[in-house]
Amino acid sequence: MVVVVDDSAAAVSHYQASARGLEVELRAFRSADAAIGYLRDHHPDLVFLDIVMPEKDGLTLLKELRALPSHRDTPVIVVTSKDYAQDRAVARELGAQEFLLKPLRSREVRALIARYTGVESRSHRGGHKP
Amino acid sequence: MSPCYVRFWGVRGSYPAPFATHMRAGGNTSCVEVRCGDHILICDAGSGIIPLGEALMDQDRVRELAILMTHYHWDHISGLPFFQPAFTPSWTLRLFGPGKNEVEVAEAIAQQMRAPYFPVETETWLADIDYLRPSNGYIEHGPIRIQPFNVHHPGTTFGYRLEVAGRNVVYVSDNELLFLDDPIDRRLVEHDLDAGEHELLLRMKEEEKWSSLQPFLNADVLIHDAQYTPEDYARKRGWGHSCYIDTVNCAIDARVRHLYLYHLDPSYPDARLDSLHHDALRIIRERGSSLRCDMAREGMIIDLGG
Numbered sequence: 001m002v003v004v005v006d007d008s009a010a011a012v013s014h015y016q017a018s019a020r021g022l023e024v025e026l027r028a029f030r031s032a033d034a035a036i037g038y039l040r041d042h043h044p045d046l047v048f049l050d051i052v053m054p055e056k057d058g059l060t061l062l063k064e065l066r067a068l069p070s071h072r073d074t075p076v077i078v079v080t081s082k083d084y085a086q087d088r089a090v091a092r093e094l095g096a097q098e099f100l101l102k103p104l105r106s107r108e109v110r111a112l113i114a115r116y117t118g119v120e121s122r123s124h125r126g127g128h129k130p
Numbered sequence: 131m132s133p134c135y136v137r138f139w140g141v142r143g144s145y146p147a148p149f150a151t152h153m154r155a156g157g158n159t160s161c162v163e164v165r166c167g168d169h170i171l172i173c174d175a176g177s178g179i180i181p182l183g184e185a186l187m188d189q190d191r192v193r194e195l196a197i198l199m200t201h202y203h204w205d206h207i208s209g210l211p212f213f214q215p216a217f218t219p220s221w222t223l224r225l226f227g228p229g230k231n232e233v234e235v236a237e238a239i240a241q242q243m244r245a246p247y248f249p250v251e252t253e254t255w256l257a258d259i260d261y262l263r264p265s266n267g268y269i270e271h272g273p274i275r276i277q278p279f280n281v282h283h284p285g286t287t288f289g290y291r292l293e294v295a296g297r298n299v300v301y302v303s304d305n306e307l308l309f310l311d312d313p314i315d316r317r318l319v320e321h322d323l324d325a326g327e328h329e330l331l332l333r334m335k336e337e338e339k340w341s342s343l344q345p346f347l348n349a350d351v352l353i354h355d356a357q358y359t360p361e362d363y364a365r366k367r368g369w370g371h372s373c374y375i376d377t378v379n380c381a382i383d384a385r386v387r388h389l390y391l392y393h394l395d396p397s398y399p400d401a402r403l404d405s406l407h408h409d410a411l412r413i414i415r416e417r418g419s420s421l422r423c424d425m426a427r428e429g430m431i432i433d434l435g436g
Contacts, residue, residue, distance in 0.1 A: 083368055101313055
């Protein structure tokens, strides 16, 4: 299972379109608080995490996530418009697997999902090409 | 004076600029007082909070205040170790800033007041220290309603939208506007984009823009980062500050009534700020906007009525 945390509806649609055809469940949350509520009881294979969201930001969520014993090693990819060295350092310190700049291309999203979930990244049916 | 007002005590970003060529705007770093009757709210505790503290010690009507910090970079907290009310037992200070809880806020403030950086620790403060706590995303300080929101600046950094005396005052000291434009534009010209992905990227660009504007929408007063000229911004992209042109355009798009250009670059003398202001007014005129725009300066007061 893959979790997306991003306040942008268009970004969430982009992840959903990119994952179409992959045999993976994708759950999206538009706020950090909604996501942490879900993640307390669920253990996805991968989390895509935005930083700047209106209320709680993504790095604060990542810190809270790492404080949960069951999420110390959950793979998290930070995907953000903020290419700040300080944020990269914090994300690395908090064990984020990658720190990538928005917007990702569909093929990148698919490759990352394939790498972290083990599902096969094949050309999907319908939607835009990988 | 009207019972509700905003007063600038420090308008510079980065570091204090106590130079003769800078004195019309002033040399102190970020600090704005919002006053509503006997309720005092201070946005940021840069060096401008030092003269504010001295002014507060000269009166005995009010003994409680709130301080909102946008973040903990030096130019936003460097005045706290010299803020007289903190060292005076009859005062109560209510603090708020980024942090999971009050322990984190207290620690962020305390760090700069420890050896080898400073001789006196926060433990020597004699005022009662309390912490503001949001409820459903809002904080109340007397009649002032405060909504914190995240902005584009390294680390967790807040802007604040205040409702005071029926007016909306938005304080955003550090914010890099339109940061996402270039990466999306670069993606949009990639040769192998199909129509579906192209449309999603366009939607993302539009949504990011409106998401950035959302906290400023219809503000009566917007106090916003306008640190750089386009030339300086090109060299300092990714430092977390805005070019004044982006600030003016965003204020127009967000239908703001009155914009105050703030967090001014400490290397810019008054004459240079005059030319930035002149150019800001040209942009507003050419866009046919009714936006009013001033360069923030120390001592300037915005009357909120009330």
